[in-house]
Amino acid sequence: MNLKQLSEILGLSQTTVSRALNGYPEVNEGTRIRVQTAADKYGYRPNIRAKGLATGRSMVIGHVIPTSSRHEMVNPIFGDFVAGAARTYAENNYDMMFTHAPDTSIEESYRSLFTRGAVDGVVLQGPKVNEPRITVLAEMDVPFIVHGRSTGIDEPYDWIDVNNQRSFERATQHLIDLGHRRIALINGLEEMDFAQRRLNGYLTALQKAGIDPDPTLMRSSEMTEIYGYQTACDMLSLENPPTAILASSIISAIGVRRALEENGLKMGRDISVIAHDDELSYMRNGQDVPIFTATRSSVRHAGELAAEMLIERINAPNDPPKSRLLEAELVVGNSTGPVLQRS
DSSP: OOHHHHHHHHTOOHHHHHHHHTTOTTSOHHHHHHHHHHHHHHTOOOOHHHHHHHHTOOOEEEEEEEOOSSOTTSSHHHHHHHHHHHHHHHHTTOEEEEEEEOGGGHHHHHHHHHHTTOOSEEEEESOBSSOHHHHHHHHHTOOEEEESOOTTOOSOOOEEEEOHHHHHHHHHHHHHHTTOOOEEEEEOOTTBHHHHHHHHHHHHHHHHTTOOOOGGGEEESOOOHHHHHHHHHHHHTSSSOOSEEEESOHHHHHHHHHHHHHTTOOBTTTBEEEEEEOOOTTSOSOSSSOSSEEEEOOHHHHHHHHHHHHHHHHHOTTSOOOEEEEOOEEEOOTTOOSOOOOO
C-alpha cells in the first residue's frame, strides 16, 4: 500500500492524505481521523526517506558518545535511557544515530552532524557543572535537549532532569530520622552536574540537623560495583566508621553490600544503605519488597520524555525553551533501620 493507492481509496488528494497523517493543522479533525483509520486498516506506512525529502528533514536523532572511559554517561544506565528514547522515536517515525567522539572534540562532532544534514536534533547527556556543549549548540541555533542540567550555564535551553538535590536531601534526612549521625556519601564524579546536586542535598540535610560533614565519609568517582566495594571497605576500617551509607547508584550500592557481607555485617541491621535506583530493566531492586531503600526514578521514562520534548522542539523551533523536573520517589526497603547502638 502506497500513498497514491490510499489516496484513491479515500477519494482525496495525495497532499491532503499526507498532511492529515503528518498532523498539519489546516486538515480538519474529521478528515484526519478518517485518513488515519484507513491507513491503519490497509496497513499503510509512510516512506520515511520520502517524507524526509519532502520536508527537508533527515528524520534522524543524533546521540554523540564520548570515547573516554572516565565519563558517567558511558555506563549501563545509558542503555535504558536510549531504549526509552527509541520507543518515542519509532512512534514518531524517527531513526537514531550514534557517533563516537573524543572528549576534546565533541563540539566539533555536533557541528559536523548538523552541517552534513545527518540529524534533525541531538540529545546531550552527562552534562558537567560547566558544560561547554550547551553553549555551542545554543550558538548553532539547532534543536537539542539536555538530559540533566548545567549549573554554570545561565542561558535558557531545553532540559529534563531528576531533582537530585531534593532526593538526596530527603534520603539523608531519612537516615537522620533513624538516628544516624555518621552518614557516608559514595557519590559519582562531582564534576558532573547530577553528582554536585546530590552532594548539595546531602550537605544541606546534615547542616539542618546540626551535623558537621566528615571528609573521610565523602567519596567521589565513577559509579561502578568495584568502587562501591573498595570505598565501603576503606570506610569500615576507619576508627569511627559510618553507621549509614548513601550511594549514588544501585550499581555501586551492590559493591557496598558485598563489602558489608565480607566483613560479617548485615545491611539494614548493622549498617543502613540507601541507593539511587534508575529502575534498570535488567537490574531490578527486588520484587515485592525492595532490597535497597532507594530514591527511585526511571531513566527509561526520562528517555521517552526527552525524545518527546526534542521532537516538539524540531517541530516548533521558535517556541520558548522548556524544562521538566522529575521528582524521585523514596522507596523504603530492607537496607535501612535504626542506628545500632555500639557498646
